[in-house]
Amino acid sequence: MFTDSHCHLSFPPLSEQLPAIRAAMQAAQVGRALCICTTMEEFPAVHALALRYDNFWCSVGVHPDNEGVAEPTVQELVERAALPRVVAIGETGLDYYGMEDRKGGRSIADLEWQRERFRTHIRAARAAARPLVIHTRSASADTLAILREEGEDGGSASAGGVFHCFTETAAVARAALDLGYYISFSGIITFKNAQDLRDIAAFVPLERMLIETDSPYLAPVPYRGKTNTPAYVPEVARQIAAVRGLAVEAVAEATERNFERLFPQVVAA
Ligand SMILES: [Zn+2]
Numbered sequence: 001m002f003t004d005s006h007c008h009l010s011f012p013p014l015s016e017q018l019p020a021i022r023a024a025m026q027a028a029q030v031g032r033a034l035c036i037c038t039t040m041e042e043f044p045a046v047h048a049l050a051l052r053y054d055n056f057w058c059s060v061g062v063h064p065d066n067e068g069v070a071e072p073t074v075q076e077l078v079e080r081a082a083l084p085r086v087v088a089i090g091e092t093g094l095d096y097y098g099m100e101d102r103k104g105g106r107s108i109a110d111l112e113w114q115r116e117r118f119r120t121h122i123r124a125a126r127a128a129a130r131p132l133v134i135h136t137r138s139a140s141a142d143t144l145a146i147l148r149e150e151g152e153d154g155g156s157a158s159a160g161g162v163f164h165c166f167t168e169t170a171a172v173a174r175a176a177l178d179l180g181y182y183i184s185f186s187g188i189i190t191f192k193n194a195q196d197l198r199d200i201a202a203f204v205p206l207e208r209m210l211i212e213t214d215s216p217y218l219a220p221v222p223y224r225g226k227t228n229t230p231a232y233v234p235e236v237a238r239q240i241a242a243v244r245g246l247a248v249e250a251v252a253e254a255t256e257r258n259f260e261r262l263f264p265q266v267v268a269a
Pocket residue numbers: 091134135164165
């Protein structure tokens with residue numbers, strides 16, 4: 001069996017296709033999915049998925065790209081993290097990609113609100129004892145620095161978590177591992193131009209990696225260009241298995257155990 005550790009099933013068109021997606025997941029031996037929250041406004045819909053289906057779980061958090069949405073407090077995040085089937089805080093982190101166009105020509109200094117929001121999530125994760133789902137894009141130095149400043153050093157007080165949809169360098173992967181974090185690979189690892197990422201998948205310890213789709217985005221080869229769904233997550237495992245010279249079952253087994261170690265509530269329930 002496989003677990004999709006990061007998907008957005010509350011986003012259209014996935015939200016309108018749930019019965020078909022669930023049937024495709026079953027056919028593809030994808031037994032579980034972690035449904036990721038990106039705004040406080042969205043949380044009730046994401047949480048409803050996890051409450052309705054016994055193999056769905058969810059997070060609570062506000063994505064660093066979202067502006068003009070409710071800004072969460074530590075207390076609001078902690079309260080939601082205590083609800084049934086909420087197993088993670090995020091996705092949170094920093095996104096400095098496209099300062100010229102996506103960010104309207106602002107500077108990194110102008111994005112202090114992102115860093116403050118990230119710190120809020122880290123504090124909530126530590127208070128709630130829930131791992132963080134980290135999104136970092138073109139911002140890895142600040143992401144790592146803020147995690148360290150907030151005490152995330154892999155010690156017993158650390159919330160820990162996962163660097164999701166990993167696309168950074170080998171040095172960033174090593175730094176994240178040193179902080180006790182997991183690395184999650186998405187369908188990007190199957191893309192023709194992603195050899196650097198395949199090289200990283202070759203050295204990240206098998207017991208520290210997760211697999212994900214980040215659906216509806218980033219469908220893996222051979223489905224590239226289609227709407228992605230959790231049913232495609234085995235393609236990520238297949239690519240990791242090829243890189244490491246393993247059977248896909250070995251990668252499936254390891255990433256299942258890793259998911260359960262990082263999010264122990266999924267086993268206890
Ligand atoms: Zn993300």
